[in-house]
Amino acid sequence: MKTLTKYAVYYVLVFAVFAANMFFYVKDHFFYTMNDLPEGQYLYSSMSPDSNHSAEVYRIETPEGRAIRVELRTFDFSNKENIVSSEKNIYWEVNKSVVTVGWENNDVITIDNRTLDLSLGQTYDSRRITTD
16 A cells, blocks of 8 residues: 555656646746847947847846847848848847857857857847757
8 A cells, every 4th residue: 555655646746747747848938038128228249250140138127027138130242221130139148147158150149158159140139048
């Protein structure tokens, strides 16, 4: 009888851990998006070595404190009417007021010791458990 109780407790604990992991995975994957971040106060920009990309750094006041958002702008110089061809948020960090941005090459950017390969579409969001 004691053995049956031990197995029952074991399976309930395993199921509880599994359910908690699934909850946080679903929350992390579906409810945090980089698309609708607030604009914030412009701080500075950093151009890639080939001048085809620009990393625009913004500071935002949030209820949790200050945050930093970095937006990647890609330029298409063949289109004279609209040079900026795309804009994408690539970095979001809460409890930061300033970051340093550096380019290793035309596709790899380092933001506060976090290296992102833009050719792979990598981003960083401090609210998420994992990085893309």
